[in-house]
Amino acid sequence: MPSISRRALLGASAAAVGLSLLPPGLATGVAEARAPMREDLPPAWYRFRIGDYQATVISDGRLPLGKPEPAFPASPPEQINALMRGAFLPTDAANLEQNALVLNTGSQLILFDTGMGESMGPASQMFGPTTGRLIRNMRAAGIQPEQIDLVVLTHAHCDHCWALVDAQGNRNFPNAQVAITETDLKFWTDDANKRGPEFMTAFIDGAKKNLGAYRDRMVMVRDGQEVAPGVLALASPGHTLGHSCYAITSNGRTVVNTGDLAHHHVLLLRQPLWEFSFDTDPKLSARTRARMLDRLATDRTAVLSYHFPWPGLGHVARAGEGYDWIQAPMDVTEVSQL
Structure with missing residues (x-):
């Protein structure tokens, strides 16, 4: 023994x-178990400072793309899978966020992009039921839609302008002007552009309904000019022909709202020249992305990305031939969770 x-x-x-x-x-x-399982939503809003300005990121909810390969049709599937696995992400699901921004300058309340909304009925849920939360989350953050003075659009795609009006076509932001490039305004309200990918018809019908409600209060965005004090437009064409980023500067601090310059924080940073299926001009979009990412990394400029992981704040840093996304740490005292 x-x-x-x-x-x-x-x-x-x-x-x-x-x-x-x-x-x-x-x-x-x-x-x-001594407590039931919880199914809480991600934080609905996040508040921070840009110099003297107060900024609030408002979530419109998660936007799932499904399998990533169809969104990157010219990219080798094995490389897509390797990048997703290397970042500990599922290879069969590319999930994007929708990080809208409300900027309080002290004299204006400015909303950048509106999310999907409910204006187009069933089409408003083309990416699933997790979108369309901007209005309720804005109210949860203490901001009422009627307080918005200016809606600044990075571009006129569904997930950026379809919440300008409600399902009945009424303005969700009744006291606001809408800033957009003339190029995007013309392109996305022209029925002659209903060609190519299947989504084009819905995108144009939605833009016509939402933008049309504000035709008497449009502000035309011009490259290199301010749309509001401290808010400078930076032309970044390709995703749409009139897509713009916006550099927000106050008291020596700058944050660039990059809109849809890059949709995925791994795939399109590590491979900035890859093409994305929702781009109007994929090759121009890739060149613009490479140019802008180089500038942001060189200048070490803070970034707010519409589709990157919540709340979309951070920096891009060079990593080999591409870039890494460096998420900014969040101040938990400024987070609200519904």
Whole structure:
């Protein structure tokens, strides 16, 4: 019979004592939950400062793309899978966020992009039921839609302008002007552009309904000019022909709202020249992305990305031939969770 050491015997005795002090269920190895499972949503809003300006990121909810390969049709599937696995992401699901921004300059309340909304009925849920939360989350952050003075659009795609109006066509932001490039305004309200990918018809019908409600209060965005004090437009064409980023500067601090310059924080940063299926001009979009990412990394400029992981704040840093996304740490005192 094998001998048992004194150390082993003491260890077994201590374990027995420990088990006797546990609740009956745990002592027998059967877990008894003392609280129900939680299904909380991600934080609905996040507030921070840009110099003297107060900024609030408002979530419109998650936008799932499904399998990533169809969104990157010219990219090798094995490279897509390798990048997703390397970032500990599922290879069969590319999930994007929708990080709208409300900027309080002290004299104006400015909303950048509106999310999907409910204006187009069933089409408003073309990416699933997790979108369309901007209005309720804005109210949760203490901001009422009627307080918005200016809606600044990075471009006129569904997930950026379809919440300008409600399902009945009424303005969700009744006191606001809408800033957009003339190029995007013309392109996305022209029925002649209903060609190519299947989504084009819905995108144009939605833009016509939403933008049309504000035709008497449009502000035309021009490259290199301010749309509001401290808010500079930066032309970044390709995703749409009139897509714009916006550099927001106050008291020596700058954050660039990049809109849809890059949709995925891994795939399109590590491979900035890859083409994305929702781009109007994929090759121009890739060149613009490479140019802008180089500038943002060189200047070490803070970034707010519409589709990057919540709340979309951070920096891009060079990594080989591409870039890494460096998420900014969040101040938990400025987070609200519904």
